[in-house]
Amino acid sequence: MATATRTVTEACLAAQHASHELASASTEVKDGALRRLAELLEERAADVLDANAADLADERVASLDAALRDRLALDRERIAAMAAGVLDIAGLPDPVGELLEERTLDSGLELRKLRVPLGVVAVVYEARPNVTVDCAALCLKSGNAIVLRGSSYAARSNAALATIVREAVDDANLPQGAAELVEGGERSELAELATQEGVVDLVIPRGGEGLKAALKKVATVPVMYAASGNCHVYVHADADLEMARRVAFNAKVQRPGVCNSAETLLVDVAVAESFLPGILGDLLEAGVELVGDAEARQAAGEVPVGEAGNEDWDTEYLGMKLVVGVVDSLDEAIEHVNRHGTGHSEAILTSSNEAAQRFTDAVDAAAVYVNASTRFTDGFEFGLGAEIGNSTQKLHARGPIGLRELTTTKYVLTGTGQVRE
């Protein structure tokens, strides 16, 4: 692999150089590269699987837990899913060149505000080889050069996939630097990547809290932190309790390991006794560990609920545990959500339009749901076609990070010799 011997700085500079050409590549050329990438993924699946088998055979992998090993493992089906994802991205509208504003200024200048690529996007990720392809495809489509820094556990898989990406880029006559892979593993390389001021325009971490914390310490270039989600489901006094039971169950249990799953169930005191025994019984049966405040434990009836500690309200369990609280009012629920939430996804169950309006106005989060599961916060579900993560920041991008969120803007002003008086 040519990439393996480059320094991080060399890779970033190559990406920057490529980014200038990529910024003015036509939609047709970029989509051509993506279609070729999808083809090559199918054609070279055997190479990728061999590389992946070598990664999995590494003795260090035995020390990973089952979930991480599963994320690292590829098979024909997963490769086909990557290829399908790339074709989906090829089918999305190109954000680059979108005319956002156009007007004639008092001075006579013709102002246009255009969407343009960011330039160089670096993605640092853990042992999930599919991220290599997903993120490269999103960056290519949005006209950005990408610097990929994966995990050393997936080094062979990532290298095999990056080779395919670079071949597709080359076949489309786009510059090789459009997709650079740097070796993962060393924290010093993470620092080198995250301090490329004026070269790397954005770093996106795709990984756990450890990776984010490591990045926070060293980064001097902008970072878009993918979100942790301490999400709440609040059952209002006027809720349809059957609907609330299905939604709360789904928000907790359907995929508890992801950031948009619920960690806290808040129930209005008016419906606590009628609602809690049913839903808590369902959750217990599904294997969810339950803790709660005194009122919730009492209202739970015969369902055993442990005593919640203060820290439970601020914990993203990312697993089969839920904390349950009883609130006296809509305002108390809003206050609780704003104090303990992480601004990701928050839901109210209510038949009252007024309560729904007040909750969606006052809750400070990227996505606020009325009568639906928090689990829908996702670029695909939101119709963005794809996502590179989900932002709980308020600046630049809030919510799923799709193609548009990988762009910036440029004002172009055309005159006839205007000068400022």
Next chain:
Amino acid sequence: MATATRTVTEACLAAQHASHELASASTEVKDGALRRLAELLEERAADVLDANAADLADERVASLDAALRDRLALDRERIAAMAAGVLDIAGLPDPVGELLEERTLDSGLELRKLRVPLGVVAVVYEARPNVTVDCAALCLKSGNAIVLRGSSYAARSNAALATIVREAVDDANLPQGAAELVEGGERSELAELATQEGVVDLVIPRGGEGLKAALKKVATVPVMYAASGNCHVYVHADADLEMARRVAFNAKVQRPGVCNSAETLLVDVAVAESFLPGILGDLLEAGVELVGDAEARQAAGEVPVGEAGNEDWDTEYLGMKLVVGVVDSLDEAIEHVNRHGTGHSEAILTSSNEAAQRFTDAVDAAAVYVNASTRFTDGFEFGLGAEIGNSTQKLHARGPIGLRELTTTKYVLTGTGQVRE
């Protein structure tokens, strides 16, 4: 002043509390507060001028240079200009509540993407009391609570103006915490302000490089750095040279102390000898110190041009000095601008549509001009009605920071019990 005895943290928490109410304040109420503010500025002008006189009489002020003393000084006219600015802001469209997207998802969820306030915006600034009023008005209109941290040199003026702002806020039945003033002067207080994670949503520095550097060291909350501008004017081979002469002169001389003025003049080798003697003569006559590369010095003819050092190409003079270079081609000009520019405002003079297109495509800056002075990069000139600064960052806001740039978005999703399969 009640504000004078509060800690920075207390002021920020009061602002956060107020921000929740402010976020759902109607346009009518916010504009009412702004109109009242304009009235009070006129009514209380004498109080403000007394406070300003006391600031100016402080013995420390004598040590300030003339330009800084001038910025600190208020008179009736400047107060009237502040009031007029506030009324202008009252007349602008309210960005809050703007519906940015609306669609029905495959799941049946009704998705809306709404513009919402950021929450709490902190502005740190130097001895320019007008910033107190300008920024408070922009934040009020955009539904944000503001924490103002001015310079101790302007403490009395700022306090007098903040009192008026708070009275206007109160008269409109908006919460007092909507505008908080904290004492300036201590760097420890700057750090306290810039580390209010989860409370302050954005810090905007309005000041010189020293202030920005101090903030960069300590800030953990997002900061939008107002730009430095190493701006270029490039005279292409196909330029209308008479127009180029007027535009280059204006870009340098009309107000050399601001960030959108030009610091470098690049001239295509094809027109260097015919163009340079005229424009350089104009500039010299206006009092501009000239330095240049060997080719420019030779093409300058009888106009004396000093020898440019390497550092000149990267210096924002912010004064009556200009560096002049000759380039061999459009591509060399683009490369020079992208290497040395700060991404603020860049201009090409050309009659060639093709050259103009290539320059505006390839130059990586917030604003790119064809046949006009760089001096137009400004919220007022761009029709934003006002600005709180100018961003050369690529994330969130690029170019003038107006009302919209002080907002974020929120997805609101309304369902009928949807769960994720």
